[in-house]
Amino acid sequence: MSDIAIRAQGVSKRYRIGQGLRPHYKTMRDQIAQVFTRLVKRRSQPGLLEGGYASTGDDTIWALRDVSFEIKPGEVVGIIGRNGAGKSTLLKVLTRITEPTLGSVDLYGRVGSLLEVGTGFHKELTGRENIYLNGAILGMRRTEIDRKFDEIVEFSEISKFIDTPVKFYSSGMYVRLAFAVAAHLEPEILLVDEVLSVGDAGFQKKSLNKMEEVGKQGRTVIFVSHHMPSVTRLCERVILMNEGQIIQDGSSEKVVSDYLSSGLGITAERCWNNRDDAPGNDIVCLRAVRIKTADGKITDTIDIRQAVGLEMEYDVLIPNYVLYPHFNIRNEEGISLFVSIDTDPEWRRKPRPTGHYTSITWIPGNLLAEGTVLVGPAIRTEEPHRILHFFERDAVAFHVIESPEGDTARAEYPGRLPGVVRPLLEWETHYSSNGRYP
């Protein structure tokens, strides 16, 4: 028995910009045009960058940079990090969906992967047929599916409809069936992307329990997630990634709490040190935007109960303009949540002298919903005529994280709560003991 289940050595992955993010196919016309340009310009193709990450060409990005780690058999390891940190790319390399550009990976054991539930499901086929098809796609043998078939059906809670085409299923039934197949995958190494956030609350709980059970059976599991409570619950070890690199690897409590309090990376703060690059015009220019906690720390992750500060620094270069600094607040789906305009009486409707200004506004706790909030600073002038000095859309962002302690607007409700805001409101209930109608 080997004492290593997974070993990654110097794994790096380079994408051409656009690749992997959106379809990057070409037409032959492009290709032919490119050949001609090359002939005319006699430009040599940039060679393969061997290890030198710093000097990437303009049209490439390194989604993974020199990622190395070892995982022992039976370890359950979480991988966390912001969107674009390289988590999913790493998982795609480990699952052999895509090749690394440099480096190597060794996996000892039968590998099963789960990047989404219901891969290859066909709506015209029945539940029964899809179990076999999806099982085969996930790498299960026919005999294995035969053996587990009843268990899968029972887990999915749809036994009555097992011979109905899945196009007649509700989305809940569909997801339950899909997860049920995936949950019965029994490889020695299991690589899982964020798939637990499916189904209704009851089913989510069941799925999480199932995952926990898988972890306890001595399998090696890599679990990529944004959901910190499930990460700490399922994993003893967590790897934190940022900009394609591993920046922390240790016990889950330590790494998760560091991650939550660190204000990782640049999205929570952006500074423009060079006036030429800074958003703005001859009158006003932006110097910095940042997200802060109540105690003044810069953060990209905020507890739903905590107030969050939005701060902008700007220089006034030409005096005597009345300014209206404001923030555009949107959520991940691009829905505008609100706009907050500076109403500070000290500067309101007053022409400003040149100089350096810092404005901060506070969004109270228990107002925003869970999820990512994008913040765009802007400054306007209304008189003598309207000028938009700058508007830096989605310049910074932060995640609003639900507290598991039950003192939020969610109360004890465990499922997905809709709504773009989640204010904690006061409720009153009056009771009287005499009948319903007078």
Added chain:
Amino acid sequence: MTDIVNQKLIPDPDLQDIQHTHIEPSQGWVALQLKELWRFRELLYYLTWRDIKVRYKQTILGVLWAIIQPVVSMVIFNLIFGRVARLGPEGIPYAPWNFAGLVPWLLFAGSLSATAGSLVGSSHLITKVYFPRLVIPISSTLSGVVDFGIQLLILFGMLFFFPVQPTLTGMLLLPGFVLLALITALGVGLWLSALNVQYRDIRYIVPFLVQIWFYATPIVYTSQKLEEPWRTLIGLNPMAGVTEGFRWALIGTDPPGTMIFISVAVSVLILVTGAFYFRRMEKNFADVI
């Protein structure tokens, strides 16, 4: 408490060895890894089965559709090329003779079209789960065989109503001719499907290619009036070998002769180069598709 109890999972009997997977960047031409492909034979089976099942579930006419299309084509060809242009052979009824060429052609054309678009049509699988990508085009090629089976039955039925002389040796070799059509379709399909990932124009080229190939193949006309060396050289088109073989077997025309060896050689060449080209391009599929 008993520490002695072995708590290890009972592994699948055929999976007892610890599998070792080594991943590293590949360079240039790579091995076909047919062993790996064999490991995924059940997936090949299920994907083929899915394609067939879905095809018959989705069309209202279902099986009828597999019959109507070739029969209508045959009737039209019979009128235009058989009666008006008189391109058929002498002394043999045109209808069964034409149909004996049309049936394997439709298998080829259907499989080729399905295979060429197969990768792009399976992008949701390619970006979400690993398996040898060759499984996708192969299953698409195979999924045409049920339609073919139905058409072949009609063809056999027709033979009873016409004065034709099937040959026994030919009949025994018939599966070989079917295989030749499938190999050709797969070989060309591998090239086109891999190219289609990179260059989406391919999908506009495929119908055009199929149409030209149709007229380059002796289906509505006979090649037996050709003189040497043309009669042998037409074997460079493997589908000429297939249709000649079918007619020899079922209608009793002259055997294909040396041209069939050329057809087989060309077909195998296309398949092997197609498979290697496909494997070479495979590493980019998930990133580009």
